Amino acid sequence: MMSASRGASPTQRVLSILPMMMGFGGAVFWLIAVHQANYAAMNPFGLVSVMTWTFYAAIVMAVTGFFLELMGTNPRTGRLVALIVLMIMIMFGTAPAVEPVASLYDSWLHAGFIQYVIDHGRPLSHFDARFSWPGAFSLGAVVSAFVGRSNALGFLRWFPPFIELMYLAPAIVIARSSGVDRRAGWLGVALFFSCNWIYQDYFSPQALNYLFYLVIVAAVLATWRPRPLELDGTARPTLRHRLALTRRSLSTQRLGGHDAESTWSSSLTLAILALLCLILLASAMSHQLTPYATILALVAMLLGRRLGRPELVIVAGLFAVGWLSLGASDFWLGHLNAIFGSIGRFGGTITANVTGRITGNADHRLIVNARILEVVVLYLLAVIGAVRRRAESRSLEMLAASAFLLLALQDYGGEGLLRVVLFGLPFVTLLAASAFLPNRSGATRPVGRSGTSVRSWSVHHLGRRVSRALAAMVLLLFFTVTFAVRGGNDAFESFTTGELAASEFVYGHAKVGETIWMATPFMPTNFRNIDSMPVKIAAYQTAKSASTVDFDLFTLLSAHAHWIVLSASQAAWGVQVGGYAKDWMAPFQATLLASGYRVVARWSTATVLHLGPMK
Amino acid sequence: MTTMLGLSFKALAVAPETFATLVACVFLLVVRAAIATSGRTLIRSTARLLDAAIAFLTILFLILVVIRFSVLA
Numbered sequence: 001m002m003s004a005s006r007g008a009s010p011t012q013r014v015l016s017i018l019p020m021m022m023g024f025g026g027a028v029f030w031l032i033a034v035h036q037a038n039y040a041a042m043n044p045f046g047l048v049s050v051m052t053w054t055f056y057a058a059i060v061m062a063v064t065g066f067f068l069e070l071m072g073t074n075p076r077t078g079r080l081v082a083l084i085v086l087m088i089m090i091m092f093g094t095a096p097a098v099e100p101v102a103s104l105y106d107s108w109l110h111a112g113f114i115q116y117v118i119d120h121g122r123p124l125s126h127f128d129a130r131f132s133w134p135g136a137f138s139l140g141a142v143v144s145a146f147v148g149r150s151n152a153l154g155f156l157r158w159f160p161p162f163i164e165l166m167y168l169a170p171a172i173v174i175a176r177s178s179g180v181d182r183r184a185g186w187l188g189v190a191l192f193f194s195c196n197w198i199y200q201d202y203f204s205p206q207a208l209n210y211l212f213y214l215v216i217v218a219a220v221l222a223t224w225r226p227r228p229l230e231l232d233g234t235a236r237p238t239l240r241h242r243l244a245l246t247r248r249s250l251s252t253q254r255l256g257g258h259d260a261e262s263t264w265s266s267s268l269t270l271a272i273l274a275l276l277c278l279i280l281l282a283s284a285m286s287h288q289l290t291p292y293a294t295i296l297a298l299v300a301m302l303l304g305r306r307l308g309r310p311e312l313v314i315v316a317g318l319f320a321v322g323w324l325s326l327g328a329s330d331f332w333l334g335h336l337n338a339i340f341g342s343i344g345r346f347g348g349t350i351t352a353n354v355t356g357r358i359t360g361n362a363d364h365r366l367i368v369n370a371r372i373l374e375v376v377v378l379y380l381l382a383v384i385g386a387v388r389r390r391a392e393s394r395s396l397e398m399l400a401a402s403a404f405l406l407l408a409l410q411d412y413g414g415e416g417l418l419r420v421v422l423f424g425l426p427f428v429t430l431l432a433a434s435a436f437l438p439n440r441s442g443a444t445r446p447v448g449r450s451g452t453s454v455r456s457w458s459v460h461h462l463g464r465r466v467s468r469a470l471a472a473m474v475l476l477l478f479f480t481v482t483f484a485v486r487g488g489n490d491a492f493e494s495f496t497t498g499e500l501a502a503s504e505f506v507y508g509h510a511k512v513g514e515t516i517w518m519a520t521p522f523m524p525t526n527f528r529n530i531d532s533m534p535v536k537i538a539a540y541q542t543a544k545s546a547s548t549v550d551f552d553l554f555t556l557l558s559a560h561a562h563w564i565v566l567s568a569s570q571a572a573w574g575v576q577v578g579g580y581a582k583d584w585m586a587p588f589q590a591t592l593l594a595s596g597y598r599v600v601a602r603w604s605t606a607t608v609l610h611l612g613p614m615k
Numbered sequence: 616m617t618t619m620l621g622l623s624f625k626a627l628a629v630a631p632e633t634f635a636t637l638v639a640c641v642f643l644l645v646v647r648a649a650i651a652t653s654g655r656t657l658i659r660s661t662a663r664l665l666d667a668a669i670a671f672l673t674i675l676f677l678i679l680v681v682i683r684f685s686v687l688a
Contacts (some may be wrong), residue, residue, distance in 0.1 A: 262652070270652045277645065311648040314673065315641055322637045325680040326630055329687065 019072070022065030023083045029058035030090050034097040042494075044363040044576055047095055047487025055094070059479055062086050067472040070186055080186050084168065088193050091479065092201065093161040095487055095494070102156035103494040105522050107203035110137070112530040114152040117141035124531055125330050132331035133323070135286030136205035152203070153527060159203040163211065164193065170214035171426055177221035179391045180430050184437035187471060188430035194479040195378055195429060197371055197486040198422045209290035212283045214426065216276055217297050217399070220312075223272050224260040226305035226393040249303045260308040277315055284319035285327065291320035293406055293423045300402035304395025360577040367488035374481055375421055378432055381474070385434030390441055400427040436471035492573035495524045498603030499567045505601045505608055506563050507533070517561035519552045519588065520578060522569040523606075535565075539578060549580050549588060557595055560611065564592060568605040633679040640672035 008016065033055035043049040066083040069075055095103060102108065113131060116124050118141045123134035131137070144152045171192050175185030201207045229245070253259060262269045284291045295316045301307040324332070359365070386397050403424035407416050421428075503525040506516055512532045518525070520539040538555040539547040556564060566589055574580035592609055593599070601608040647665055650657060657665070 266653045270649055273648055273652060274645075277641075309648045309652065311644040314669075315644050318637055318641055318644075318673070318676065321677070321680055322633075325683055326634060326637075329629070332684070 016072075019065040019069035019083065020079060022061045022068065023079075023086050026058045026061035026065060026090070027086055029054045029061060030086075030094075033058055034094060037094075037098040039098055039100060039494075039496075042491055044361075044491050044572070045367070045484070045488060046490035047098065047494075048484040050098065051094070055090075056480070058090055059483070060476065062090060063472070063476045063479055066190060067468075067475070070183055071468055075183065075186065081168070081172075084186075084190055084193065085165065087190065087479070088164050088168065089161055091193060091196075091483055091486070092164045093158075094483070095490065096157045096161065099490070099494040100497045101495050101500050101524055102153075102159075102203070103490060104199075104202045105493075105524070105526075107156045107159070108524045108527040109530075110140070110203055110205070111152045111156060111527045113137045114140040114144060115528050116530055118144060118151065127530065127534075129288070129331045130205065132328035133205065133286055133288055135282055136208045139208070139286075151528070156203045159207070160201040163201050163207045164196075166211050167193075167214055170211070170218035173218035173222050174214065174426050175430060177218070178396050178427070178430055179393060179439065180389065180396070180434050181437045181439045184389075184433040184439065185430065187437060187475065188426075188433035190475055191378075191429035191433055191478060192426055194475055195374065195482055196422075196425060197374070197482045198418055198425075199486060199489075200418075200422055205287045206290065209283050209287040210422065212279050212286075213290055213294055213297070213423065216279055216283075216294055217301070217426070219272055219276055220298070220301050220307050221395075223262055223264060223269060224301075224306050224308040225263050226395075227259050227261055228392075254303060254305065255310060257302060257308040257310045259305040260302075262308055273309060273312065276312060280312075280316045280319050284316075284323040288328075289406070289419055291316065291323075292409060293403060293419070295320065296402040296405050297399055297423070300398035301395050304393045304398045306393055306395040360579065361575060364488075364576045367485050370481060370488075371485045374478065374485065378428060378478070381432035381435045382428045383431075385431035385436075385438065388438040389431075389434040390439050396427050396430055400424045400431060433471070436467050436474075492522045492569045492576060495522075495567075495569055496603075496605040498605040499569060500524045501603055502565050502567065502601065502606035502608050503527075506565060509600075510563055514562035515559065516563040516565070517556055517559060518565050518567075518570060519556065519585075520547070520570040520573045522573045523565060523567055525565070536561075539574075547578055549574070549584050553588060553591055556592070562611050564597060564609040566607045566609065630679075630683060633676065633683060636672055636676045636679060640669060640676055643669045643672065 033052055036052045036054065037050045039050060041050050062083060066080065066087065069079050069083060110130075113123070113128070113134075114137050117134070117137050123131045123137060125131070140152050140155070144150070144155075168189070171189050172185075175189050176182075178185070180188065200210065248254060264272070280291070280294065283294060295313060298307060298313045298316055302310055302313060307313075360368075382400060401424075403420045406420055406423070503523060506525075507528060510516060510533055512529075514533065516525075516533055516535045518535060518537050521537050523535075525535045536559070538552040538559075566585060571585040574584055575582055589607065589609070597609040597611055598613060599607055600610045643665065647669065
């Protein structure tokens, strides 16, 4: 390598270091962009509205640098990792760098759950469904205590880029072990981080469990490889032959794991199995949905000749059902219908998950529609990739499809489809990358006319250079659109220091037993005293879409709330999602003041009201 | 860890038969996977006995879970 470098011409040397120079330039532009961003100027389009041109220059430089390295004669792993890390920081680190405090109400609530575990040494019963799966909260309490903190608030703000960086290692292993072309694998990893607008990486059990999910899939794909299929090597398989191969995926031989073989020694395979069992146990105790997504992924890998031990599927199922039955009985006692009510209602669940989310004003609907369009385009590319690529096994397609079965089990409060996209994302992005860079070896051949190989189709009809240029443009487009739609809710999901100070003020002055309310969701609150001073939300007392300003007022007044906190984020949610009138907060506050409430503290973005004078 | 152990003991206390069946089933599955992975071959009757025990315990566990759901819910 050294001698080759010494022998290279000055032009070649410049070309060789150009990707890293682009990456360095991208990093500098990104730092300037986050420094220049004016959070106070945010409009209903969210984070994207406060970014200057330097931010987009950073995106173009990072993506271009990545592509130059990827399409060079000898793509270097270290450089590709460094450029993807930069892309992760741009995509997921911009919000924490620009916004004054951690975003999303739920991340603050989870810190409150952890605070309770730290204070009491156990989860709180009959308070929230999430406490029936307390594994992640217990881990949060342990880590908080380990680093000498009395709460988990310090972890909230930078958690999204941290956990996304943690996803990188299993994502690379999945790409390397899934049987796609090497360059397609790296492109798939870049697409994985460039298409993740789903925002399930905030401080939450699902973010941790998604890491478990990726690690389990990566470990299985790296440990077992498919045994060669008995195919006629010369002839293109007929339709009958393909159907016979498909039927074989349900044979006893396949279900027994005999069609896969371990790539490691028996002792190492055994150690991996033991570790996977531990991770499955931790996952079963930590999240409601991820264990079932993991089971579906394991089944997909078993049927796709990538899992050699079927016991792992049964163990995963036993842990998940066992915890639901024994550990989570607080959750299902009295409302079992919430778990089993939507089983088999596939069509109804999809309708509820799509149409139920296209709500709010025109600005918000534009963001939601852009998200849906991005997913549709990504899946279309994945279909093209599945058709074009050759492979030893169709496990990647099975993994991508298996996530959809979750919808047949649970609508997950209208978020089921989001989770399907999330759990399928690592595989769908690899398939989408194969649309541009299809693998050219493997027993399972692409669908197409007899005698037409992928190579000839690629070279003569599309052209390798055009294909690669298209891939670069698609990555750039996905990255930019994802950034825009991911931060599209930040006008109400991100918070100001004034809103945090209002919450702190209430916690500092409220007495045990007093009630604290908000008009609509979205405030940094519920991060302490969740048992003695839980903060309630008027708009959540009915179905979210059915809430009105009058209903919220009626709820607050009839509850005789001791404390009411009103804020800019709540006002923005009402306008953008709740369908409330513009400037609804001013008459709302006036009505409360006329009903006996007094303003006891005020910031530019938050107001604290108290029923009667403070004592 | 303390929380997890506490919850496990709670589960053992509220439904000992379900918990015991679960633990026994997982143990046999781990044994089966360990034997298969290590390359050792069992005689056919022993292998069948092991598989039958796993199948029986799995079905028993599922029945106990369904009973628990139907009685308590």
